[in-house]
Amino acid sequence: MKTLHSHLEDHFEELELVIGWEIGFEPLRATPAFVRRREDLARLVWNPLCAPNLSVYLPQILKSAEKTEKKVAVCLKGCDTRSLTALIQEGFVDRERLHVIGLPCPGTVDPQALAQARKNRAPVTQVSFQDNLLILHSYEGTEEIPLDSVLARRCRRCRQPNPLLADVVLGDPVPARCDAPSFAHVEAVDSLPLEERRAYWERELDRCLRCYACRNACPLCVCRDRCLAESRTPKWTTQRDSVRDKFLFHMIHALHLAGRCTECGECERVCPVGIPVALFKEKMAQIALDLWDYQAGVDPAATPPLQTFDPSETGI
């Protein structure tokens, strides 16, 4: 991706660190990259495999970074800029220290969906992208897979593919997949009878390993090492391997994101056992929209609804 590299080359003197993505241990794995030397800039990539939301690193990186004139550059997709905005809203990130590279995003790939869509079984040796097609090369030959058929769930309901907040936007704007907030997946669960809904979540949450990947990948889970879920005083959860304890952990996560979650979907992407944990937060977002006409991470000057009040509110 030429423009990303050339932009960073031009500005590298002003930067202390660049956070972007590089190819991981195999071509289909894009992984976060922390670049501190000019010659490493060439490793950076930007494509629909760049799923991780890099704003998760910002509060800690900025806290530990030395106070210099130099900035920290970070590559953010449309949805990622909402996470950053929410962090700025709550004062966890100093906007002045950042150089935000906004990237209009055509959607990110769901690795499971891609594995199912592939006809060949041989490992992919090379991948390229063209006009919303993924072109996969392996020794069994070349396959073309439409990006739309392997999108992550979060991307199928995306309404913010373009950066809302950036110092520079690289690439042309992308049309949004949804014009209005879409809660179809939440509504599908809501349409079940109450008993079945509970059974559904008991079944799904039973798989939870409590590895806390969902929590740690969440850019707005800012408590980090001080999380309530592991606290023994007060003790919210036990060490039992019971679905109730798993449920309570997920409630802690979800309720602490009420009115704050920007629906980046990282919690669901990283879940090793495929629990649709983002639905909890989407439900919260739906409620926040209904009650207070509020969307998190859209306006850096807005106060999250649960951190303020309105005496004139009626009906609640």
Added chain:
Amino acid sequence: MEKAVFLPDTELHEALAALSADAQVWVPAGDASKPDLVRFQRYRPGLSVRLDARSLVSAKEVLFPRSEALLRFVKEKDLSVPAGHRLHVDDTRTVPPAVVFGCRPCDARGFLTFDRVFLQGPYRDPYYAERREKTTFVSLVCRDADGACFCSAVGSGPADPQGSDAQLIALPDGYVLRAITQRGAALVEKIGRGPTAEQIQAARDMLDQAGREMVGEGSLTAMDAAFRARFQDAAFWHGHIDKCLSCGLCTFVCPTCYCFTITDEARGLSGERIRSWDACMFPHFTLEASGHNPRPSKVERYRNRVGHKFSYFVSKYGQVACCGCGRCIRHCPVSVDIRAVVRDLPVQEEVHA
């Protein structure tokens, strides 16, 4: 092949049902709502058994449950004694025999790490020991290593018999099941039918071929000194670990991570003392009562993970505490690659960012 039987695909369920008669049988199986999510589950009729797929979590929970009650207690109020209550403790347990059927050689080999600590160390762990004695491991000679696998790099391989009691060798229409230990021979007697000479030959060829295969590059077994030399190199660890999210996924899916915590979980006057999985990637793992944490950040925690597996364990027990299954790499949310970290340990020049 001294003791071997042929198990046609069509009779697999029958065989598993037969084994279930006198043992808990654990097989890799697809989840009801997510068929591609394969985990070890107790065999029951109708289960979608997936011997062809790599399981997400290792079979470790069979011998080392995610959470097990070591004892149960009840406090009985009694003001005639100084404490104000009497304590009744019950630590009885029953461990049924178990069979792990169709794990990969790396899964079975992972327990050799456990054995060192729980059986051969200064303290013998009775909970683990009892399960270990009653469990038979049947591993499947592995034919589908992926980009994350590296068993050969830790001194094993896709046909490694170590840790397995019997081996399954996949043929086009079934499996040849070969006994390795006496326990395996006892299991083999119960199922399958006599193999034909061709089947034996095909299995032998397959075993040979798999035995020669190298999965993963180089060797990661002699990194003890390199790790110690690298210990203080903050730039090295930051270069590799800045992207780590500090979750416990890698340790929970790992077949050799054996760390645990013990807690009392009580409600009212009764409760249990529980042993559950813990992970060195969690802050509470080393948090001291004073509030001080000797491993304050993910860098120290991940360094410990690498050091434990490739240095401390090696110097204490003479083997690496890693079986090369690649789960920590495959499932990591940000694809942290422990192979790359270990491989870079001895590298002199600055290869990292």
Added chain:
Amino acid sequence: MDEKNDKQLRIVGFLCNWCSYGGADTAGVCRFKQPPLLRIIRIPCTGRMDPLFVVKALAQGADGVLVSGCHPKDCHYAVGNFYARRRLELVKRFLPFVGLDPRRFHYTWVSASEGQRWQQVVSEFSAVIQELGPNPGFGQDAVTENAPQAVSSQGGAGDTERCISPRSL
């Protein structure tokens, strides 16, 4: 609803120290009859209410959760209940999504002088809970959580100070 279940039903009440706790007291002093389901936890202000209190109580099988505080604009701390009502309404709307019955959760405002109103709130909510019956909660109870009898008393009498060091450890 049979009598046995009726007896076992429990409502957890979170009452603000300044208004509703006083209101409940007033109701008691005035000898207003109330159903016996409620167990009160006094909190300094409804602003102390963590939505997790509600979720955890219901997940563990409390048959109802009642939160009551000062009327809006009457908060002892000026604004605590303004914050609280946003959270409480949010959790009320969230409960059905995870399969917890929202009818089992009620929040309201009762001042210290409103003994009569308190009686009415408790009676009405108790009637709802009686109608709904026992709450299944979320997930199964761990074996010993509700069954202290399940444990044999092999510790033995006179063994009070015994350290937990069973023979096989």
